[in-house]
Amino acid sequence: MDPLSLGYSPCPNDTYIFNALVHRLIPYAGPELAPPVLDDVETLNAWAMQGRFDITKLSCHAYGYLRDQYRVLSAGAALGRGCGPLLVTHHGDKAADPAGWRVAIPGRYTTAALLLQLYLPGCTTTVMRFDRIMDALEQQSVDAGLIIHEGRFTYRDRDLLCVQDLGEWWERETGFPIPLGCIAMKSGLGQDLHDAVSVGIVQSIRWAEAHPDACLPYIRAHAQELAPGVIRSHIDLYVNSFSKDLGPEGLAAIDELIRRGQAIGLLPVV
Known part of the structure; x- marks a missing residue:
């Protein structure tokens, strides 16, 4: 099969998460990935509406429109407490x-x-x-x-x-953590590929945790704010246990956001 296309944001949490995976710094048994495209999350949301990427960062709001096309991966999400807009x-x-x-x-x-x-x-x-x-x-x-x-x-x-x-x-x-963004993969690619990519993302996060300084050149090359303290604070806030595994609580938080969006008529019932 052709390499899977991949898009994520230039924000420090995403570049921290994906650095080791896209630069082949870890053992990875999943499908081959094409060189990633980095852009603002709203641009990625719009491209997802067109089905541009096989794997993409999405706002959880945007995912409410795309549940018939994409499935949330268990890893890579931006979800937590004390980290809302x-x-x-x-x-x-x-x-x-x-x-x-x-x-x-x-x-x-x-x-x-x-x-x-x-x-x-x-x-x-x-x-x-x-x-x-x-x-x-x-x-x-x-x-x-x-x-x-x-x-x-x-x-x-x-x-x-x-x-x-x-x-x-x-x-x-x-009572839920705030579900900001997720990594989603086209539904038709199947469970085995979904699981393999999720495992690769978790391995990439663990490599970053073990080599934080080695991630900095890639992070700084794309960050809007270059101050080391801001970059570190950003990563500490948005990369957490939910980034490795959404688990039942994380999935329930996404479901609750979508349910409330549907209740006020801003999200379709898919």
Whole structure:
């Protein structure tokens, strides 16, 4: 068979997770993988709608549209506690009343976008790349924005105020960890290939844990924020036990996100 196509984001958690696998630094018995394509997660979401990659990073929100085409792998996910998107603003005096704000979101199909609609139903949004949101806030072209990835660690440097940690809100509402992103594989490729790729991802994470400094050149080559402390904090926050195995709790968290999205009419019943 041809090598399987692969796409994931340039964020430190993904490059940390996949470094050893794509650079063949570990024994790997799974299917051959084509050189990966790295791009913003919302771009990956859109490409998944077209079926571009055999294996791809997806927002869990986007996965709600694609369950008839892709299956979530047990490894590689961004899911946990205390790691949700932040609703931030430059309006310190309006922080208690965000209902009338125009909010920048990092993509229509991101989990952050769905969480915002669950938290503030019907709010006005404008879509832009995640790395442009804080600039838009500084220019006051929007009232608030959803901060994800490295921005979680740097928004205070821009004198921005956090109105709500949507991950904390989700945890209070549901009791589940927040399901941000997953690695999904085309359903038609079969269970054996799914399992083999999942095992390869786990081996890649374990190699990274044993050789953290060796991962840095690849991570830094793609990161938006190069400060070593920010990169380390990003990895520590988004790579955890769920990254090695979603388990029943992780899968239930994804199911609950999709169920709530369906309940407000934002996700189809597949």
